Amino acid sequence: MxxxxxxxxxxxxxxxxxxxxxxxxxxxxxxxxxxxxVIDRLGYSKDAVVMVSGIGCSSRLPVYVDFxxxxxxxxxxxxxATGVKLANPDLKVITIMGDGDAVSIGGNHLIHAARRxxxxxxxxxxxxxxxxxxxxxxxxxxxxxKTTSAPYGNLEAAFDISGLVEAAGAAFVGxxxxxxxxxxxRLVEKSLTKKGFSMVEVLAQCVTxxxxxxxxxxxxxxxxxxxxxxxxxxxAQDLTPDELAGKIVIGVxxxxxxxxxxxxxxxxxxxxxxx
Amino acid sequence: xKKERQEERPSQVLLQGNxxxxxxxxxxxxxxxxxxxxxxxxxxxxxxxxxMPGTGGAFIQMEDEIASMGAVIGASLAGVKSMTATSxxxxxxxxxxxxxxxxxxxxxxxxxxxRAGPSTGLPTQPSQxxxxxxxxxxxxxxxxxxxxxxxxxxxxxxxxxAFNLSERYRxxxxxxxxxxxxxxxxxVVLPSAKDIELENRxxxxxxxxxxxxxxxxxxxxxPMPAFGDGYRYHVTGLHHDVRGYPTTRKDEVEALMRRLFSxxxxxxxxxxxxxxYYTEDAVMTVIAYGCVARAGMQAVREARAKGLKVxxxxxxxxxxxxxxxxxxxxxxxxxxxxxxxxxxxxxxEVKRVNRGNCDVLTLNKIDGTPITPGEILETLEEAxx
Numbered sequence: 262m263x264x265x266x267x268x269x270x271x272x273x274x275x276x277x278x279x280x281x282x283x284x285x286x287x288x289x290x291x292x293x294x295x296x297x298x299v300i301d302r303l304g305y306s307k308d309a310v311v312m313v314s315g316i317g318c319s320s321r322l323p324v325y326v327d328f329x330x331x332x333x334x335x336x337x338x339x340x341x342a343t344g345v346k347l348a349n350p351d352l353k354v355i356t357i358m359g360d361g362d363a364v365s366i367g368g369n370h371l372i373h374a375a376r377r378x379x380x381x382x383x384x385x386x387x388x389x390x391x392x393x394x395x396x397x398x399x400x401x402x403x404x405x406x407k408t409t410s411a412p413y414g415n416l417e418a419a420f421d422i423s424g425l426v427e428a429a430g431a432a433f434v435g436x437x438x439x440x441x442x443x444x445x446x447r448l449v450e451k452s453l454t455k456k457g458f459s460m461v462e463v464l465a466q467c468v469t470x471x472x473x474x475x476x477x478x479x480x481x482x483x484x485x486x487x488x489x490x491x492x493x494x495x496x497a498q499d500l501t502p503d504e505l506a507g508k509i510v511i512g513v514x515x516x517x518x519x520x521x522x523x524x525x526x527x528x529x530x531x532x533x534x535x536x
Numbered sequence: 537x538k539k540e541r542q543e544e545r546p547s548q549v550l551l552q553g554n555x556x557x558x559x560x561x562x563x564x565x566x567x568x569x570x571x572x573x574x575x576x577x578x579x580x581x582x583x584x585x586x587x588m589p590g591t592g593g594a595f596i597q598m599e600d601e602i603a604s605m606g607a608v609i610g611a612s613l614a615g616v617k618s619m620t621a622t623s624x625x626x627x628x629x630x631x632x633x634x635x636x637x638x639x640x641x642x643x644x645x646x647x648x649x650x651r652a653g654p655s656t657g658l659p660t661q662p663s664q665x666x667x668x669x670x671x672x673x674x675x676x677x678x679x680x681x682x683x684x685x686x687x688x689x690x691x692x693x694x695x696x697x698a699f700n701l702s703e704r705y706r707x708x709x710x711x712x713x714x715x716x717x718x719x720x721x722x723x724v725v726l727p728s729a730k731d732i733e734l735e736n737r738x739x740x741x742x743x744x745x746x747x748x749x750x751x752x753x754x755x756x757x758x759p760m761p762a763f764g765d766g767y768r769y770h771v772t773g774l775h776h777d778v779r780g781y782p783t784t785r786k787d788e789v790e791a792l793m794r795r796l797f798s799x800x801x802x803x804x805x806x807x808x809x810x811x812x813y814y815t816e817d818a819v820m821t822v823i824a825y826g827c828v829a830r831a832g833m834q835a836v837r838e839a840r841a842k843g844l845k846v847x848x849x850x851x852x853x854x855x856x857x858x859x860x861x862x863x864x865x866x867x868x869x870x871x872x873x874x875x876x877x878x879x880x881x882x883x884x885e886v887k888r889v890n891r892g893n894c895d896v897l898t899l900n901k902i903d904g905t906p907i908t909p910g911e912i913l914e915t916l917e918e919a920x921x
Contacts, residue, residue, distance in 0.1 A: 274770075274781075277779065277781060278781055307768060308764060308765070308766045308768060309764060311614075311763050311764075313610070323770070324770060324772075324781065324782065327768055328768055329763040329764065329768050329769070330768075330769075330770045330771065331610070331613060331763075331770075331771045331772075332770065332771065332772035332773065332774065332782075333606065333609075333636070333773070334606070334632055334633060334636055334773060337602060337603070337606045337633070339606075340598065340602065340603040340604075340605075340606025340607050340610070341606045341607070341609055341610035341613075342610060343570075343596065343598070343603075343606075343607045343610060344568065344570065344606065344607035344608060344609060344610025344611035344612075344613075344614070344618070345610040345611065345613060345614045345763060346610075347568065347594040347596060347607070347611060348567075348568050348594060348610070348611035348612075348614035348615065348616040348618070349614040349615065349616070349762070349763065349764055351764065352614065352763060352764050369599055369600065369603075370599065370603055370606075373598075373599040373603070522596070526589070526594060526595075529589050530589045530590075530592055532589075533589040533590040534590065534592060536590075
């Protein structure tokens, strides 16, 4: 309790920006707490952290936290973040996006940020739905799911966000659910301390929309579903594709050393300035 | 000794318009450039890629123009003067972020080297079809500053001025060149860095806890800290209160809107930028801008040789519209001619402020070829009072 109140006073814009806009039972707050705990543990100065977001429920997060915060346009958080990082590489640049934000309208920026490898710690809160606009299908909505924009069931296949970002070349990729909080904190920490572009996909429940359609009527049921349907990367190695069908594989999915864009550019600049 | 003296003398260099733009930007202190290749603006990106590393600034080729403009805003918020360059299709893609920069008051410069549109249009041919898009391209009511060069030297000079105005008002400034000015080469004498006056965004002088990020200090332009300076604040494209936090309160929304307009409209006296030639006794005046002003100059010279009392006013600021300057011309001339390579973007504005005082004639060309001095001269001779 004492620890919580310490975080509230140190990191939240408590006197100014509350109550927040998230529904009761939403998973985003659990992720926000994990993020704040890890930032505190790593001892970053609040002045050195820049938090950039797009548009959507999870992208409201930066409004509530006491860092340099940039609430950008829908899908474009990574482009703003790229500018911030290259203009001042000493800043710790973090992006918060949702699934519709990062993978639909911002899909192009996501793959190029991963390929380019500018050091940005990005977090995609995936609740499989456009929550803020009232429960429309997103690129991660499962086939057949009914949504307000697919009243007869979703006709499209879902995107595997982590698979996409890993294939695009990100230095670090991890996946967790908000139920698995210790794992979530470990992945957040690895992401924040990783050289180059990192992405953690955080599966979170949207009780108001996706929960209702899945027949899961409470946050507890939805988090139990997260628990029961997740397998760790280590366990997944021993499972057949059939056994893995419908399972969420959580843990570290990619962790590799790649030169970051700003390091490569710094080398070039040093050479040019010497001449 | 001899060598030193030679270096002191300003020497003429042969430059392309797009190259001159880069030289101006770097002298103005631009240290971040993000761009995407597009004809006829590509040279700006290419020369930036070559020259920026040597200044210690950052260059990046982004995945599209939306991303370029996003990166430019991010870099400017981190305290660095930033720019991008594009042409029609890319300019369309940038519009959402230009609106963001207006709303969040992020200084930046956007160069649009106009080609003929709409859509993919004529990539290698000139036009002035983006004048209204530069004014109203992004959604919602907003104020904007748009400058227009008509020569290689002006492209250099107005690039510097574009940075100065964007820093002074904390607003995006659009530099509207055209394919002719972007691609033509001229001999120019560039001033040395010490002779150039630069403006920088106002910075807060109070401790962070006293700083009000979007408060009006009296000038309409709030001081702007850089990310990392210790003034942690919130930047958003939503309507916001003086602290920067989202609001829907009508008093706060209206106050913000009024300030965003008035910070520029209160300063219109300083934004009447034009050159006039032979206007003292002119009964007929050509009002032109960009490459068309060059043809206009030649036409006016030839008309004078034939004894016609005609003059030329060349506009350098297109938006905010120079009502005062134009009204003066309309009062002193019997007729004005506004030749444009579009269907009449500026002539519409001229007619709006005219109030029936003067005959406003138009000469519009939309076939992808430049307006020639002969065409302007012919119109002048036909319509001469």
